[in-house]
Amino acid sequence: MFGATGPMLKQFDRSTASSRKGSQSNTPPVSVIGIGNKVAKPDYSEAKIVLAMVGLPARGKSYLSNKLMRYLKWLEYDVKVFNVGQLRRTRARQQAETAGVRENHNAEFFSHNNEEATRRRDQLAEDSLEMLIQWLKHGGNVGIHDATNSTQSRRAKIEARVAKEKGMAVIFLESVCNDPAVIAANIALKVRSGDPDYKDMSREEAKEDFLRRIKAYESVYETITEPHLSYLRITDVGNQVTVSHIHGYLQSRIAFYLMNLHLKPRSIFFSRHGESQYNVEGKIGGDAPLSARGLQYSNALPALITDNIGDAPLTVWTSTLQRTIQTAQHLPYTKLTWKSLDELDAGVCDGMTYEEIEQAYPEDFANRDEDKFNYRYRGGESYRDVVVRLEPVIMELERQENILIIGHQAILRCLYAYFHNLPQADLPYIKIPLHTVIKLTPKAYGCDEERYTLPISAVDTHRPKPAAPAQPVVAPNTERDYYGSEK
């Protein structure tokens, strides 16, 4: 089942990319020396999946779509959400610009007794699916059709359209939510988020209108019962998942990820280990113990964490390296060590200072500055390798509640980038200073962040990105993406 496509294959491709240059070599990554040169982004996956959401309004479909997109993009699949609501609003805006009148999208527009409105809504869903399919044909891997797709006939149309495309599969993801508190929170979010549908209404009017819209959908809603469909049904995120006709690596990954999600309020804390002796000497890697100031940090950390979290349960994760274990030593919580949390492996440069590396391997040093995410140390790792190795950690983080990770600079950059959805090029330059706790609190869209810096000084190990040579001025790209996802 875990066969042909997906990160397994991709990881392998990537590892050999710069050494094989067109050959079919299957050389495993670690034996490739001198790989610290430019690594072209390999073609990641042949997978082509239409993931069609199903569910009433306010059931968290957009939440699930965006979470899934963030996860799969982090694994380097090409993913895009096609949100039918945004297409509808964009078309209404364009129509207002040309005709001078804006179509009214109040609850009446969603009435299934209104034939003209129903025809228009069906057309929007079809157009959006068509854009999605074209996008998949041009290289995308997973296109998420974020619409209600709430009737059997709508789903049958999607299925019939996708069946015309060779090598494309469709899976439906139904979000059922019976928890009144979650539904109420989703409704409140819609009403207060400055949603363009409700920009000219008071909050009360907006809420009333949105409730009428939900009723309109409830009157025709058909939960998935079609026995032949590939689908996943999530009930009250984290409570129950039904999986039917899910095949292959990527589909299984998607199912597994969704099974691990939950909506319970919780926080994720990140801290680097206290300052190490290597940090003081400007050396990278290694397994050095803490400096005197690092030990002070490990003594001060328990009070900071317990003041913040009170009596709530917390688990501490460290790497297997002594600087993280020492930092966690006084924390009165359950502790787990993870090999996957060990610092980026600097290979032959382990234990050297940046100046020594520049002297000994000038070409590598320059290449790392040019493309730090892809650069792989000789006999060691790249940030890209670390992202792949951290996938089980991400999965477990989604499943768990309060977690404190005592980690390393490169590792925490990768995890932080996942939670804030930051681009690969910026990831290796994220500032994760020593003696600072970063608290992330997942919210409906993204994470809230607080930082607590303890007054114990430490060296600064952040090497800023070298200034790029002047580039010719290019006209800005004014093309808009109005389907609700990033390009």
Ligand SMILES: O=P(O)(O)OC[C@H]1O[C@@](CO)(OP(=O)(O)O)[C@@H](O)[C@@H]1O
């Ligand atoms: O990728 P760059 O910016 O070099 O940072 C990663 C480096 O951070 C360091 C400190 O310089 O982490 P750590 O403090 O955990 O030892 C190095 O060991 C590691 O190689």
